[in-house]
Amino acid sequence: xxxxxxxxxxxxxxxxxxxxxxxxxxxxxxxxxxxxxxxxxxxxxxxxxxxxxxxxxxxxxxxxxxxxxxxxxxxxxxxxxxxxxxxxxxxxxxxxxxxxxxxxxxxxxxxxxxxxxxxxxxxxxxxxxxxxxxxxxxxxxxxxxxxxxxxxxxxxxxxxxxxxxxxxxxxxxxxxxxxxxxxxxxxxxxxxxxxxxxxxxxxxxxxxxxxxxxxxxxxxxxxxxxxxxxxxxxxxxxxxxxxxxxxxxxxxxxxxxxxxxxxxxxxxxxxxxxxxxxxxxxxxxxxxxxxxxxxxxxxxxxxxxxxxxxxxxxxxxxxxxxxxxxxxxxxxxxxxxxxxxxxxxxxxxxxxxxxxxxxxxxxxxxxxxxxxxxxxxxxxxxxxxxxxxxxxxxxxxxxxxxxxxxxxxxxxxxxxxxxxxxxxxxxxxxxxxxxxxxxxxxxxxxxxxxx
Amino acid sequence: xxxxxxxxxxxxxxxxxxxxxxxxxxxxxxxxxxxxxxxxxxxxxxxxxxxxxxxxxxxxxxxxxxxxxxxxxxxxxxxxxxxxxxxxxxxxxxxxxxxxxxxxxxxxxxxxxxxxxxxxxxxxxxxxxxxxxxxxxxxxxxxxxxxxxxxxxxxxxxxxxxxxxxxxxxxxxxxxxx
Ligand code: FES
Ligand SMILES: [Fe+2]
Numbered sequence: 001x002x003x004x005x006x007x008x009x010x011x012x013x014x015x016x017x018x019x020x021x022x023x024x025x026x027x028x029x030x031x032x033x034x035x036x037x038x039x040x041x042x043x044x045x046x047x048x049x050x051x052x053x054x055x056x057x058x059x060x061x062x063x064x065x066x067x068x069x070x071x072x073x074x075x076x077x078x079x080x081x082x083x084x085x086x087x088x089x090x091x092x093x094x095x096x097x098x099x100x101x102x103x104x105x106x107x108x109x110x111x112x113x114x115x116x117x118x119x120x121x122x123x124x125x126x127x128x129x130x131x132x133x134x135x136x137x138x139x140x141x142x143x144x145x146x147x148x149x150x151x152x153x154x155x156x157x158x159x160x161x162x163x164x165x166x167x168x169x170x171x172x173x174x175x176x177x178x179x180x181x182x183x184x185x186x187x188x189x190x191x192x193x194x195x196x197x198x199x200x201x202x203x204x205x206x207x208x209x210x211x212x213x214x215x216x217x218x219x220x221x222x223x224x225x226x227x228x229x230x231x232x233x234x235x236x237x238x239x240x241x242x243x244x245x246x247x248x249x250x251x252x253x254x255x256x257x258x259x260x261x262x263x264x265x266x267x268x269x270x271x272x273x274x275x276x277x278x279x280x281x282x283x284x285x286x287x288x289x290x291x292x293x294x295x296x297x298x299x300x301x302x303x304x305x306x307x308x309x310x311x312x313x314x315x316x317x318x319x320x321x322x323x324x325x326x327x328x329x330x331x332x333x334x335x336x337x338x339x340x341x342x343x344x345x346x347x348x349x350x351x352x353x354x355x356x357x358x359x360x361x362x363x364x365x366x367x368x369x370x371x372x373x374x375x376x377x378x379x380x381x382x383x384x385x386x387x388x389x390x391x392x393x394x395x396x397x398x399x400x401x402x403x404x405x406x407x408x409x410x411x412x413x414x415x416x417x418x419x420x421x422x423x424x425x426x427x428x429x430x431x432x433x434x435x436x437x438x439x440x441x442x443x444x445x446x447x448x449x450x451x
Numbered sequence: 452x453x454x455x456x457x458x459x460x461x462x463x464x465x466x467x468x469x470x471x472x473x474x475x476x477x478x479x480x481x482x483x484x485x486x487x488x489x490x491x492x493x494x495x496x497x498x499x500x501x502x503x504x505x506x507x508x509x510x511x512x513x514x515x516x517x518x519x520x521x522x523x524x525x526x527x528x529x530x531x532x533x534x535x536x537x538x539x540x541x542x543x544x545x546x547x548x549x550x551x552x553x554x555x556x557x558x559x560x561x562x563x564x565x566x567x568x569x570x571x572x573x574x575x576x577x578x579x580x581x582x583x584x585x586x587x588x589x590x591x592x593x594x595x596x597x598x599x600x601x602x603x604x605x606x607x608x609x610x611x612x613x614x615x616x617x618x619x620x621x622x623x624x625x626x627x628x629x
Contacts, residue, residue, distance in 0.1 A: 191512050191522045194621040220545040224538035228531060238454065238532060336621060341523065353455050359523050361532075365622035366510070366525050368539045374624060375547035 003030060005431050012427045014420070015395035019384040021426070022200040022392075028332035035313060035429040036061025039262070040146070040153040040166045042314035042326060043067045043077050045340070047150065047187030053096045053112060058338075059328050060154060065142060066090060067152055068097070070112035077142040077154040078114035089139065101139065114139030149178045150185065153314070169406045170264035173309035177319040179301045180285075180351075181344035182292035186322065189343035190356050195365045196336055199377035201329035202422070204337070207373060208308040208316050209267045209418035211252040212396070214245040217376050221368045222246030237279075237354065241362055242369060244270045255413030260406055263312025263425030265418050269305030269320060281350045288347060310418070312425055321358040322351075333381050339363045394419040453529050454519075459507060461518050463595040463612055465565025465573050479574055480561050482606050483596065487556035490628055495537040498628070499530075503599055503607045508533060510613045510629060525618060525625060533628075540627060552584040552627050558594075571597040571609050578613065580629060590629060591616050 003026060011018040011027075021027055041060045048056040049069040056067045057080060064080040066089070080088045082103040089101050089110070100117050101110040109117040116137040122130075131137065144155040146163040151174055153163050164171065178184050197204065207213065215222075225242035229235040235243065247270065259265040282302065289298035308316045315326040315337075322342040330336050341359045343352045362369050384392070397415035401408045410417045471479070489498040502508075510525040519527040528536070540548050557579040564573040573595060580590040597610035613629045 193512070193523060196621050196623050198623075217546065220539045220542035223542055223544075224535045227538050228535045231534075232531065236531075239535070242535070353520070356520075356523060357454060360527055364523065364525060366625035368536055371547035371624040371626050372545070 002026065008430050009427065012423050013391075015398045016391040016393050017423055019390055019392055022202060022381065023332060023384050025332045028200075028329070030430065031329070032061040032063075034433060035426070036063070036156070036329070038155065038157045038160055038429060038432075039313040040144075040155045040163050042311060042324070043145075043152045043154050045150055045186075045188045045324075045342075046075055046147060046152060047189075048094065049075060051096065053098045054094075055090060055097055056094050057090060057092050058326075060142065060156060061329065063156070064088060064092075065154070068112050071099070074113075075145065075147065075152050076113045077145045077152070078139045079142065081139065082108060083116075083137055083139060084108050084119075108137075110139050114141050149174055150187075166262060167311065168262065168264060169258065169260040170266065170309060170311055172304075173266055173306055173317055173319055176301065176304045176306065177317060177322065177342065179293075180289070180319065180322070180347065182288050182346040185345045186342040187345060188340050189352065190341045190359070192341070193339040193359065193364050194336060195339070195370070195374070196330075196334065197374050197377055198333060199335060199374075199381040200332060201327055201335045202426070203377045203380050204327055204335055205263075205310060205312065205422055206419045207377065208310050209257055209265060210416075211255060211257075211267070211414050213373075213376070214252065214270075215247070215249070217372045218242075218245035218369060221372065224368065238357065238361055241358060245369070249414070252413045257410035257413060257415055257417050258404075259401070259408040259410075259417050259421035261425070263422040264310055265407070265421060266309040267307050267413075267418075269307045281348070281354055284348045285351050292346075310422075312422060321362075322355040323359060323363065325363065394423070454527060454532075457518075457520055459505070460567060460569065461507070461509065461610065461612070462567065463564070463573055463575075463597065463610070466568050468565045469563055469572055471563055471572075476563060478604070479563065479572070479598070479606070482598070483558050483561060483574065483576055486608070487558050491554050491556055493551070495541065499533060499537060501608050502530065502533070503609050504530060506530065506608050506610065508611050508628065510615060510618070510625075512618055514614070514618060516618075525615070525622075526613075526629075536628070547624060547626060548584075550584060552582055554580060554582045554627070556580050564595075567597060571599050572606070573597055578629070582627075592618075592629075 011021055043058055043065065044056045044067045049067055052069055052071050054069045058065060065077050066080050067075060067077050070076050080090060082089050082105065084103065084106055087103055087105040089103050090097060100112065108119040111117050116132040142154040142156055143158040146153055148163055148167060148171065178186055222243050222245045225239040229239045255268045257265065257267050286298055286302055289301055306319050308318060310316055315324060317324045322344060324340045326338040326340060328336040339359060341355050361367055394416045397410065397412050400411045401415060401417045402411060408417060408421060486501055508526055508528045509519055512523050512525050516522060539545055558576050560577040562575050564575050567573055576594045578592050578594050582588045582590065592613050592615040595612040596608060598606040599609050601607055
């Protein structure tokens with residue numbers, strides 16, 4: 001690694017960042033260690049592993065991991081690696097492994113928490129260091145696992161803030177998503193989309209609260225929706241959710257952007273919340289919530305009108321349409337998005353129908369909206385490979401953001417506060433080598449020295 | 452919402468057989484070839500006119516997906532949404548259609564499956580689709596058409612279901628009709 005902390009620090013200015021942060025594979029490798037190696041990263045939802053042995057594979061940065069439900073009912077997260085010769089123990093995807101993991105190569109077996117269970121022909125190991133109790137013979141667990149209202153996060157570092165502290169103000173978005181269910185619980189349902197983007201992972205995070213792009217990038221989409229609505233003489237839900245991007249600049253200027261520590265944040269809703277109480281689906285939903293929580297609380301829950309929320313390093317939950325776009329970096333110029341849809345337990349079926357329609361029409365690989373986002377992300381990636389200049393600007397409304405006890409709030413909805421906030425977090429992580437990893441490296445060095 | 456109308460019959464399993472003359476079968480085949488050609492030549496207005504008022508275009512997200520109501524789909528579109536898609540891809544500021552998607556459909560193995568409960572003809576074919584936009588891409592699958600006979604002896608599409616061999620894959624964009 002040739003990058004000193006000094007060199008890294010010089011890549012981020014108050015109002016701009018050096019394009020290398022998006023294009024340099026060495027920086028990407030360092031991000032996998034210092035950001036994805038430390039932060040709490042969303043692994044999956046508990047409802048994806050309902051029964052003992054159910055597993056869901058995913059990635060924490062560049063690490064293949066398995067989320068699995070063990071016999072004691074607890075959810076564990078282990079690296080997808082057999083300690084024998086390193087084979088991935090389960091194939092990518094979801095499944096049920098039964099009572100234990102069995103490696104497909106030489107049949108070493110492991111309990112559901114990854115600990116060593118057995119292996120064939122033990123007599124061949126007599127007189128060797130083989131010891132089932134030695135962690136070297138077990139699948140390794142990720143350092144810390146915790147769940148917030150069913151959302152499972154893991155951290156590769158044994159140190160650092162606990163999950164609740166890490167999430168800070170953005171936990172309120174997860175709370176709101178859950179409270180939209182009369183029993184306070186959600187589950188992943190209806191299947192997930194997976195979309196590949198030819199751009200750096202940070203580009204997508206920045207776009208999530210980029211209100212200046214909507215009218216421009218999505219012109220073909222909202223114009224098409226408006227033309228169709230004009231021809232029909234009405235604007236049904238399917239068209240309304242495409243129409244939102246076409247609001248005039250004055251609309252976007254009035255929105256509020258919240259920035260929290262660790263790069264998180266949210267932006268206010270772009271669909272009229274009062275329209276929601278006018279339609280029968282929202283009215284039924286409101287009735288069910290009123291019964292469960294009382295009218296005031298129900299009004300407060302449905303009135304919390306958030307558009308994209310950002311959990312930096314994990315992705316973007318969308319409370320109103322019950323979605324989580326999980327953002328997984330693949331390489332410096334490839335990012336995989338997994339779009340999960342949630343059912344609100346106990347809510348009317350029509351509420352889930354609407355979430356399904358939203359997922360199909362706005363975030364599927366075949367939507368009329370996302371292809372244009374994906375296109376401009378790719379153009380950023382390619383443009384930043386040219387010699388046409390070195391700095392990427394983040395200066396809109398610089399110096400006007402207001403401090404709050406847990407972060408910042410914009411004075412104008414077109415502020416580039418969210419990008420500045422993300423890079424403040426980025427810098428903090430990147431200048432701080434993960435203590436656990438650092439210690440592991442030191443121990444390895446020491447082992448080598450004594451060997 | 453029309454899209455959620457669960458009374459729409461998405462099943463492609465025939466409830467009775469259909470006996471067609473060799474000439475009638477030939478006309479069905481020609482209809483499918485013509486439909487594919489309209490897409491390849493981006494003659495979208497003519498393609499839209501091939502559908503019944505109520506016709507649905509469906510590309511499931513899962514193998515053997517039972518319906519588009521409980522699970523997500525890659526495409527689940529009625530007349531309105533097909534028209535919106537055409538309007539969008541034909542808009543000059545469709546950044547992700549620069550350059551345009553070019554395609555060649557190869558339609559084969561056409562078999563007449565039978566009739567559905569409402570008497571629509573169910574036709575199965577296999578599809579090889581080569582698509583180019585910056586990169587070349589291959590898509591393949593089995594296609595089910597449900598066709599309603601028209602008075603002039605031709606057909607209109609009631610349902611087109613495309614079972615992609617890789618419906619559960621990671622995708623980049625699927626912007627134009629398959
Ligand atoms: S690699 Fe897993 S048992 Fe040999
Ligand atoms: Fe966008």
